[in-house]
Amino acid sequence: MPVNYATPAADQLFPVAGVRLGVAEAEIRKKNRRDLTLVALDAGCTVAGVFTQNRFCAAPVQLCRQHLGAGQEIRALIVNTGIANAGTGEPGRQAAQASCEAVGALFGVAPGQVLPFSTGVILEALPVDRLKAGLPAAEADLKADNWHAAAHAIMTTDTVAKAASRHLVINGKTINITGISKGAGMIKPNMATMLGFLATDAGIAQPLLDALVKEAADASFNCITVDGDTSTNDSFVLIASGQSGASFAAASDAGWAEVKAAIIAVAAELAQAIVRDGEGATKFITIAVEGGKNIEECRQVGYAIGHSPLVKTAFFASDPNLGRILAAVGYAGISDLDVDAVQVWLASGKDSVLVAENGGRAAAYREEDGARVMAQAEITVRVNLGRGPAAARVYTCDFSYDYVKINADYRS
Amino acid sequence: MPVNYATPAADQLFPVAGVRLGVAEAEIRKKNRRDLTLVALDAGCTVAGVFTQNRFCAAPVQLCRQHLGAGQEIRALIVNTGIANAGTGEPGRQAAQASCEAVGALFGVAPGQVLPFSTGVILEALPVDRLKAGLPAAEADLKADNWHAAAHAIMTTDTVAKAASRHLVINGKTINITGISKGAGMIKPNMATMLGFLATDAGIAQPLLDALVKEAADASFNCITVDGDTSTNDSFVLIASGQSGASFAAASDAGWAEVKAAIIAVAAELAQAIVRDGEGATKFITIAVEGGKNIEECRQVGYAIGHSPLVKTAFFASDPNLGRILAAVGYAGISDLDVDAVQVWLASGKDSVLVAENGGRAAAYREEDGARVMAQAEITVRVNLGRGPAAARVYTCDFSYDYVKINADYRS
Numbered sequence: 001m002p003v004n005y006a007t008p009a010a011d012q013l014f015p016v017a018g019v020r021l022g023v024a025e026a027e028i029r030k031k032n033r034r035d036l037t038l039v040a041l042d043a044g045c046t047v048a049g050v051f052t053q054n055r056f057c058a059a060p061v062q063l064c065r066q067h068l069g070a071g072q073e074i075r076a077l078i079v080n081t082g083i084a085n086a087g088t089g090e091p092g093r094q095a096a097q098a099s100c101e102a103v104g105a106l107f108g109v110a111p112g113q114v115l116p117f118s119t120g121v122i123l124e125a126l127p128v129d130r131l132k133a134g135l136p137a138a139e140a141d142l143k144a145d146n147w148h149a150a151a152h153a154i155m156t157t158d159t160v161a162k163a164a165s166r167h168l169v170i171n172g173k174t175i176n177i178t179g180i181s182k183g184a185g186m187i188k189p190n191m192a193t194m195l196g197f198l199a200t201d202a203g204i205a206q207p208l209l210d211a212l213v214k215e216a217a218d219a220s221f222n223c224i225t226v227d228g229d230t231s232t233n234d235s236f237v238l239i240a241s242g243q244s245g246a247s248f249a250a251a252s253d254a255g256w257a258e259v260k261a262a263i264i265a266v267a268a269e270l271a272q273a274i275v276r277d278g279e280g281a282t283k284f285i286t287i288a289v290e291g292g293k294n295i296e297e298c299r300q301v302g303y304a305i306g307h308s309p310l311v312k313t314a315f316f317a318s319d320p321n322l323g324r325i326l327a328a329v330g331y332a333g334i335s336d337l338d339v340d341a342v343q344v345w346l347a348s349g350k351d352s353v354l355v356a357e358n359g360g361r362a363a364a365y366r367e368e369d370g371a372r373v374m375a376q377a378e379i380t381v382r383v384n385l386g387r388g389p390a391a392a393r394v395y396t397c398d399f400s401y402d403y404v405k406i407n408a409d410y411r412s
Numbered sequence: 413m414p415v416n417y418a419t420p421a422a423d424q425l426f427p428v429a430g431v432r433l434g435v436a437e438a439e440i441r442k443k444n445r446r447d448l449t450l451v452a453l454d455a456g457c458t459v460a461g462v463f464t465q466n467r468f469c470a471a472p473v474q475l476c477r478q479h480l481g482a483g484q485e486i487r488a489l490i491v492n493t494g495i496a497n498a499g500t501g502e503p504g505r506q507a508a509q510a511s512c513e514a515v516g517a518l519f520g521v522a523p524g525q526v527l528p529f530s531t532g533v534i535l536e537a538l539p540v541d542r543l544k545a546g547l548p549a550a551e552a553d554l555k556a557d558n559w560h561a562a563a564h565a566i567m568t569t570d571t572v573a574k575a576a577s578r579h580l581v582i583n584g585k586t587i588n589i590t591g592i593s594k595g596a597g598m599i600k601p602n603m604a605t606m607l608g609f610l611a612t613d614a615g616i617a618q619p620l621l622d623a624l625v626k627e628a629a630d631a632s633f634n635c636i637t638v639d640g641d642t643s644t645n646d647s648f649v650l651i652a653s654g655q656s657g658a659s660f661a662a663a664s665d666a667g668w669a670e671v672k673a674a675i676i677a678v679a680a681e682l683a684q685a686i687v688r689d690g691e692g693a694t695k696f697i698t699i700a701v702e703g704g705k706n707i708e709e710c711r712q713v714g715y716a717i718g719h720s721p722l723v724k725t726a727f728f729a730s731d732p733n734l735g736r737i738l739a740a741v742g743y744a745g746i747s748d749l750d751v752d753a754v755q756v757w758l759a760s761g762k763d764s765v766l767v768a769e770n771g772g773r774a775a776a777y778r779e780e781d782g783a784r785v786m787a788q789a790e791i792t793v794r795v796n797l798g799r800g801p802a803a804a805r806v807y808t809c810d811f812s813y814d815y816v817k818i819n820a821d822y823r824s
Binding site: 053054055056084086088089090091092096121122124162192232309313314316317319321322323324326327328329333334335337339340356358359361362384399401403404405408 | 462465466468469495498499500501502503504533534535536600610618644685725726728729731733734735736738739741742743746747749752768770771772773811814816817820
């Protein structure tokens with residue numbers, strides 16, 4: 001059960017003109033589940049992506065980088081679940097290439113105009129023949145109002161499909177922004193273990209889109225963690241079709257700030273949905289670190305807290321074992337940190353409790369106040385490092401029996 | 413239940429002349445458990461220590477550094493469990509100081525000749541009065557053949573007491589080496605969350621001992637991990653009484669190599685015992701990384717694997733989900749790693765299975781071979797990075813339901 005998250009209804013996900021989606025059951029790994037998603041893009045779209053930093057990056061990630069780098073217009077995306085096609089060496093690259101060739105043939109475009117994505121078990125071969133065999137059904141299903149089905153078809157251990165959508169009116173034109181994502185384990189930046197696809201019918205020039213995809217990832221998928229594991233397949237792709245009639249070529253264009261903010265907001269919603277549905281999650285934790293010398297050290301502290309199994313099990317137990325948080329602040333790697341200047345609060349909504357200052361427990365702190373906050377499903381750990389103006393946020397979940405259960409049973 | 417570890421019997425722990433230990437029930441946090449250990453050192457001992465790198469280091473750690481740095485002869489150690497006296501600010505420092513004063517008064521030495529150690533819950537005040545009240549009983553219990561009792565009295569969430577002992581004959585003199593340690597969560601270098609005390613009746617000149625304590629820590633407590641959390645209180649102390657009659661002043665002295673190797677072996681045994689008794693551990697995992705450009709990158713890869721909750725839950729499940737290991741190798745931070753050159757084996761005893769090479773699954777690998785190794789309680793993950801001559805080892809355990817249970821229930 002995700003923490004305070006439900007999949008939007010199909011009619012809450014606005015179609016994006018120029019982008020059609022189709023799903024199919026291709027039996028990539030198991031029968032009777034939608035595991036293949038085809039996305040067809042009209043001519044004229046711009047596309048940008050960011051991908052995992054893992055050196056064992058999957059074959060499809062290698063091809064995505066290559067195809068985006070070559071500058072041919074991207075006309076289709078093909079996504080399979082079940083098999084990650086990672087750790088599969090040269091045969092894996094050939095399988096990803098064969099997938100692109102098959103999709104290219106379907107649409108009469110070059111293989112280099114197709115971006116492939118895979119998620120699932122690592123080190124096993126992608127059954128390309130079954131993927132190919134599923135393509136006609138996926139093609140037959142292509143339609144613009146199919147985001148809801150696609151959100152379901154890209155799930156792996158996710159318990160709910162993840163989607164978000166907004167529209168806004170800029171210069172008299174209605175702009176739609178819709179995206180889907182999947183998690184739910186092996187979540188850590190750069191990037192989270194995840195796939196994220198976000199499309200808008202705004203027109204966005206390639207340089208602007210290239211900058212935006214990085215900025216949006218840093219504000220969304222790159223500040224979440226479930227278990228500290230950076231996956232082999234993480235991919236986040238932004239598509240701009242231009243069919244709304246509103247187009248943006250420079251950061252100074254009227255309305256761009258609003259469009260950019262809306263796209264980042266949808267990305268953040270998709271990323272946080274992954275944490276809310278983190279494997280075994282019972283709580284959604286925001287770690288807000290402020291007072292740092294720079295953003296990097298704030299993120300370091302946020303991740304030290306967000307990765308600590310001791311902190312995460314304490315959240316699961318609703319136990320205000322705040323010493324574990326202080327310990328994580330202390331080992332985050334800021335070698336000249338003055339611990340006497342550090343302040344820590346636990347908060348939920350407007351209920352904010354100062355728990356530590358002057359190198360130890362706050363004088364007014366009472367354990368029942370900490371326990372009251374820890375019992376909530378949405379908790380903010382606020383840390384002031386007391387050494388500068390920078391701030392950063394990290395989003396994570398607690399660590400429960402079910403995390404172990406899910407990951408011990410995943411393949412069985 | 414620890415993995416293939418049992419506490420040695422009391423008569424297997426050789427007394428170290430010049431070092432006496434006494435334990436007591438001081439009700440530091442709970443009644444009816446031995447929670448206070450006093451160690452009395454004869455005049456003429458040399459003492460050296462290494463301590464946690466956590467910036468929120470506990471008050472006793474601050475005093476240990478100060479007292480060892482001041483160069484006065486150390487004559488006593490005082491260790492309490494139950495309360496870590498960490499995150500306790502200035503009152504915590506005063507409490508640690510008061511403990512040293514009380515022990516100093518007992519032995520007629522200066523407070524600066526006493527090293528204090530605490531382990532247990534963070535952020536709570538040390539009840540100094542109860543500690544002081546327990547000292548007479550601990551003093552009355554002082555004896556050289558009391559290592560077994562001391563090993564029990566320093567336990568927190570440990571399920572078994574940890575001790576190791578050896579003797580060897582050098583230049584006609586029998587040298588005894590005996591140590592104790594405690595874990596069992598918040599285990600990561602620098603240092604593991606742990607206390608380790610090791611004494612020998614060899615005489616070791618201070619500069620030699622200072623170098624040895626670092627080398628021994630790097631080969632033992634600094635290459636283990638249970639959960640990646642670096643504690644506030646980690647301390648490892650080496651004591652050399654000289655009462656065997658064999659003394660060493662320089663690394664070139666005859667017999668020093670053997671003595672040094674034996675001391676490091678005892679330290680390694682104590683450190684590995686902590687992992688074998690890691691919270692919820694059902695398996696003992698050795699991660700042997702070779703073929704690196706330098707030791708540091710080998711350790712990086714070892715820790716990436718050893719910290720991955722996904723890898724650790726797969727070990728718990730006896731699931732040869734090797735992709736998770738490859739993923740961890742890939743995100744360990746070696747940016748120019750050629751994954752096609754990486755080889756990975758799973759081994760238990762003489763049963764060694766090549767599972768990955770050429771960027772993917774090894775051609776001859778069969779899943780039943782991986783499953784057979786994964787079913788064992790002692791497993792080695794061997795990784796050859798294929799880029800140099802360096803090697804390093806990291807020791808860890810699996811991640812089970814019981815880890816969550818123990819850490820969710822610890823304070824209750």
